[in-house]
Amino acid sequence: MSPNTWVIEMPTQKARLHPYPRRISPYRTPSVNRYAFSHETPPPPPPPPPRTLEHPVFEDIRTIMSVLKASGLMPIYEQLSSHEVGPPTKTNEFYSFFVRGVVHALTIFNVYSLFTPSSAQLFYSYRETDNVNQWIELLLCILTYTLTVFVCARNTKNILRIMNEILQLDDEVRRQFGANLSQNFGFSVKYLFGIAACQTYIIVLKIYAVDGVITPTSYVLLAFYAVQNGLTATYIVFASALLRIVYIRFHFINQLLNGYTYAQQQRKKGGHRRQAAGATLMENFPEDSLFIYRMHNKLLRIYKGINDCCNLILVSFLGYSFYTVTTNCYNLFVQITAKGMVSSNILQWCFAWLCMHVSLLALLSRSCGLTTREANATSQILARVYAKSKEYQNIIDKFLTKSIKQEVQFTAYGFFAIDNSTLFKIFSAVTTYLVILIQFKQLEDSKVEDNIQDQQQT
Template sequence: MSSNKVKPSPIQRHHNGLNQFLRQPPTHNSIFKDMRITLCVLKATGLLPIYEEVSSYEVGPPTKPKIYYSFFIRGVVQTFTLFNLYNLVTPGSTGQLFYSYSDTDNVNKWIEYLLCMLSHSATVIICGRNSKLFIKILNEILKVDEDVFDRFRETLKNKCGFSLKYIVGICICQWYLIVLRVLAVKDTLNVNSYIFLFIYAVQNGMATIFIVFTAALLRILKMRFAHINTTLKGYTYSEQHKLRRIPGRDRDVITMDSFPEESLFIYRLHNKLLRIYRSINDCCSLILVAYMGYAFYTITTTTYNLFVQITTQRLSFNVLQTCFVWLAMHTCVLALLSKNCGQATDEANGTSQVLARVYGASKDHQNIVDKFLTKSIKQEVQFTAYGFFIIDNSTLFKIFSAVTTYLVILIQFKQLEDSKMEDDWSKL
């Protein structure tokens, strides 16, 4: 008995090929495309493991040679930190770098160097300890992208191009600060001082670049939470009302009939993103405490130096440039971190607000909304620095409020020191 096989027509073959093409994932995931330079820098400096890109939606663990390389790099940079710490506590090793006119200024600079070493060492140690968790975070983000692509045939955008600009800016600032520091010293610097300045710049750069990477991860989460909220907005009463009023509108695009199935997918996706959000917070919270403490003290001492320059007759254009560069770099990075933390948190917690406006005409729809809302109320999230304080859009304002308070204390110490010097001169 002959089989009744019918050969597809050219038009059918074209449509079949088109459908098969649409099912293909993109050749390069947008995360790797937008953050390739940032990831390469962090992997080269040992802050991230040198993972293997298995596919567009999966990364694998590093090979043994790459694991050994990461251990070696982390050991080298920690050795440099010990070298700088030894020079800092040894009298005369880096005395040329402490050229200020008062003891208060020199003590502030010494504490600033120490906090920089602490921030850098904490970043290296915690990144090495959480290397597997970072790979897990990347894989979970990629899995979310794969689920969204399979469901909506859409590749999510990241808008993380700012990370490369910040890295270039940080490197330029560090080299410029080294040049300014060398020019500020009247005598010829010894070898230890040159090495100290170079290592100090590397420590600053590595710690700051990792904060930019954290902000980029939060921007990625923000875009995915925003995609969920945008999808849910299509089921709100206002959007459904607009669809009914538009004549000839294709009602199959989005209707309440698809809400039960769509809401289940969104609920699972939202839980995955919340889990990633908490994992990033767990990985970076201690690093954020160390860096923000260092940045806070640097901004305070830099502002204090500006005040001294403005209120005294010893005005130095070199010192003014140094102060403005430090303030610009740390303020921009802290503003970036605060902004992305606040946006990601707002989008994560805003899902319940969008869901509350969903048009639940039937009892089944309303039950789905009620269950989702009940769960969302219990899952309200906050990005914190190891629980000490919340990082959001108001963080930068709080930091500068604290800077103002501490600045007053430093000015009082400066006035006491000046009055003591005047008394000593009067006795002579």
């Protein structure tokens, strides 16, 4: 071959048959440059895409995050780049500290006011059982919100770390597969408006039910009581949204991995030519499996981090919701079985409370159940991967051996797991406790009747 001979080597890399197609960047340089051997002037490169600082995953829940920032339950972080957030500035940190201080001061004031005679016009009933239920429910509400504020202040750095890990993981997915993992979280805004509407309606009903002139202290009690319930419920919606974000990413890697399963391989091959086509379809499995395992481990760490930040709040909130649902079911029973006139005000009050708490429990149970199921499904999908080569089988065996030792559960401080069955368990406990309350009511009614009969005889 003469030294002046041109040697052109064609690319020998096979076209990639990937279960999740990668997006080709419009700014990629073409493989054949037609301007290399001509006198034409190449056009200028297109301008780079605009840089966006706010990631879509947090754009979708911006409204609910703004409420939590304003109330001091979430740090007012600084957006450093599209995949990193920074700690709050000194001014924002002082604002959050000031709001939390006001909250604790109002909590102490409300607890003191509850034990003064001025609270009698708001929390008064004709039965001793009803009085006990109201006081327990009020104290659980105060405890839940106080604990929420305390835990959120303690976990400021952990929340920022979780957000950074989500953003960095999404950045890796965009660079590796060209996919933007985002979803419309409109349910969070709907729940936020629903919570505000329920709390406003409950306060209006309470004001109309009070006889006489309401004192300023009673107005403060009512207003802060509504704020406590509303912000605690808002934080539960925020935790559910975080779990839904993690669920979407688990679902993405499971779909990616599902493309290598035996059933998908058979569909792509049309059921024939198993040997030749199988090697072509599986040639990218080592590279993708490494990314999938790394992404799965990061998601498990995020999943555990969310659980650690919310477990104390969840224990208190579930106890408070359980007691609220029980007392309102009891009040409905009392109104329905009463011999006198049924109070429409109490019926509307009970239905508003039940609507809000049952919907929050359903949202939390569903979000935890979906995320837990998707996290545990990865090893099950991997076990169905078509791996004829021993090299691929060794990769699968290593991950399955590690997955057997990992028990993925979202728990309420380790007391019990929260999943789709939690709502059924809560209502089973509500039914049991409701029967006990009804028995106490019947016992009180029998004592009242005996006293009336004794007075008539004397």
